[in-house]
Amino acid sequence: MINRNKFAVASGLCAGLLWVICSILVALFPHYMLLMTTHMIHVDITQMGWTLTWSGFLVGLAGWMILAGVAGALLAVIYNRMVGCETS
Template structure:
């Protein structure tokens, strides 16, 4: 089975974009809970840090991380296709 690398990359970008927006909304609604969760995920004490959430930051993060996820998805599909070649 061959993956379409472009479609897989776009699907990765869209999926990550949706997750980014969900995470941003959760930070906006429950900042202390999300800060605590971040500390657990990164194995550190983030209680002294604070969120600086702005609409510009959310938008730039959405674009940047979605593009990065799209490139990673495209690369993953290409590597998979090369490994899965029929002899």
């Protein structure tokens, strides 16, 4: 059985850590990160640029942490139901 709340928090924290690492990489290596993003999404976005602001960083951080937390909770509920456990 997976504890839904703990898994949700762990998912949110993991997403937050990845967001911070990604933001640091974009700040340090904007050109290379833009190229990598272009390859990852299969769209040529090299004519665009990054917009890095503290408010954007914080809003993105909160948004991704909340989204990952909700997804983590949902995953735990689905898993627990599939294995026949009560949700917690």
